Amino acid sequence: MSDVETRTKILNAAQDLIQRWGANGMSYQHISEAVGIRKPSIHHYFPTKEDLIEELVDRYSDYFLKMVDQIGESQDSAKQKLQRYAALFEATLRAGSQDKACLCGMLGAELASLGNNSAAKIRHFYRENEKRLTRILEEGRKSREFRFEGDSGATAALIFSLLEGAVLIARAQDGVKQFRGIAQQLMTLLKA
Amino acid sequence: MSDVETRTKILNAAQDLIQRWGANGMSYQHISEAVGIRKPSIHHYFPTKEDLIEELVDRYSDYFLKMVDQIGESQDSAKQKLQRYAALFEATLRAGSQDKACLCGMLGAELASLGNNSAAKIRHFYRENEKRLTRILEEGRKSREFRFEGDSGATAALIFSLLEGAVLIARAQDGVKQFRGIAQQLMTLLKA
DNA sequence: GTCTATAGCGCGATAGAC
DNA sequence: GTCTATCGCGCTATAGAC
Numbered sequence: 001m002s003d004v005e006t007r008t009k010i011l012n013a014a015q016d017l018i019q020r021w022g023a024n025g026m027s028y029q030h031i032s033e034a035v036g037i038r039k040p041s042i043h044h045y046f047p048t049k050e051d052l053i054e055e056l057v058d059r060y061s062d063y064f065l066k067m068v069d070q071i072g073e074s075q076d077s078a079k080q081k082l083q084r085y086a087a088l089f090e091a092t093l094r095a096g097s098q099d100k101a102c103l104c105g106m107l108g109a110e111l112a113s114l115g116n117n118s119a120a121k122i123r124h125f126y127r128e129n130e131k132r133l134t135r136i137l138e139e140g141r142k143s144r145e146f147r148f149e150g151d152s153g154a155t156a157a158l159i160f161s162l163l164e165g166a167v168l169i170a171r172a173q174d175g176v177k178q179f180r181g182i183a184q185q186l187m188t189l190l191k192a
Numbered sequence: 193m194s195d196v197e198t199r200t201k202i203l204n205a206a207q208d209l210i211q212r213w214g215a216n217g218m219s220y221q222h223i224s225e226a227v228g229i230r231k232p233s234i235h236h237y238f239p240t241k242e243d244l245i246e247e248l249v250d251r252y253s254d255y256f257l258k259m260v261d262q263i264g265e266s267q268d269s270a271k272q273k274l275q276r277y278a279a280l281f282e283a284t285l286r287a288g289s290q291d292k293a294c295l296c297g298m299l300g301a302e303l304a305s306l307g308n309n310s311a312a313k314i315r316h317f318y319r320e321n322e323k324r325l326t327r328i329l330e331e332g333r334k335s336r337e338f339r340f341e342g343d344s345g346a347t348a349a350l351i352f353s354l355l356e357g358a359v360l361i362a363r364a365q366d367g368v369k370q371f372r373g374i375a376q377q378l379m380t381l382l383k384a
Numbered sequence: 385g386t387c388t389a390t391a392g393c394g395c396g397a398t399a400g401a402c
Numbered sequence: 403g404t405c406t407a408t409c410g411c412g413c414t415a416t417a418g419a420c
Contacts, residue, residue, distance in 0.1 A: 024216035165357020
């Protein structure tokens with residue numbers, strides 16, 4: 001097997017484990033079992049657990065923000081853009097057979113036990129999401145698709161916290177069904 | 193020291209640790225250092241970690257829901273009630289010197305690694321909060337303090353996920369300041 | 385009720401053969 | 403690049419003296 005394939009398999013397994021169990025609930029042993037490789041071989045690719053988490057956050061952040069950019073640059077209406085943005089979180093929730101949280105939402109909860117580099121990358125993810133959401137909101141306000149009072153930046157922060165929270169809380173209750181109800185109600189509150 | 197005092201000190205220390213580090217980041221060793229008691233003495237009060245977490249969730253849930261009930265039964269307007277409800281989360285965030293998450297929000301993220309009893313108690317906490325929020329929202333709608341379309345239950349679920357998420361996310365960014373901005377924007381969206 | 389001592393395990397990480 | 407073997411630590415939990 002090529003380096004790249006094994007590396008990717010390790011990253012995939014680690015991400016899945018963190019999204020379900022958290023970083024402190026994920027171990028090299030668990031990855032080893034999921035990938036079918038011995039524990040020390042993982043250290044060949046990722047010397048320390050912190051190395052692994054940093055690269056995971058980078059990969060996740062790049063991918064997610066790229067999807068958000070695709071939405072932002074599309075010809076969709078602002079309302080459609082926001083719906084597609086919420087759908088990114090819904091897709092995370094129901095990826096695979098088990099409910100998964102957003103990688104950066106989960107790691108945000110465990111932020112205190114992470115290294116400084118990972119923490120900075122997670123903050124970057126939050127900031128960039130809020131920036132892009134702000135743009136969508138302002139566009140929708142201008143086109144009169146959204147009708148809300150107050151600061152669009154604060155509303156973006158609200159929506160981001162809402163979606164991250166909804167994914168975490170929905171896993172304990174009715175899962176995707178509950179998430180959809182909340183996302184729909186969000187659109188209603190924005191008068192979309 | 194009386195049994196009750198030591199017991200309470202252990203519970204307080206454990207709660208503080210979980211709210212900052214998560215359940216998987218909290219250990220009997222850490223509690224031991226915070227309380228000034230040896231590790232095995234903690235097992236005298238709480239034989240297993242699962243026992244400890246169960247009692248913690250019970251205590252937290254009882255206390256928090258009692259506060260919510262006080263708000264619900266008060267003579268305040270619905271708008272004031274919702275503001276006071278959000279302030280409960282804000283108070284959690286800035287309790288002590290370090291930013292703390294809601295105990296049940298943090299444990300919700302780690303739900304997969306908890307025992308069934310604890311998980312059930314956490315779900316109960318979520319459900320009861322949403323119930324009480326629904327009542328406040330319906331009251332405010334009737335009095336025309338709130339003006340929103342759609343289901344009040346879905347809006348309650350939205351607000352609860354929002355506040356839980358906001359507490360978790362705010363810890364990584366601007367803390368209380370950010371939380372306040374979001375809470376204020378929520379009131380605006382409800383036209384309160 | 386609190387202690388010392390320790391069992392037994394899983395963890396992250398390293399050494400070194402192949 | 404992957405393996406076996408192993409180190410050293412922190413964890414939950416128990417035994418038993420005081």
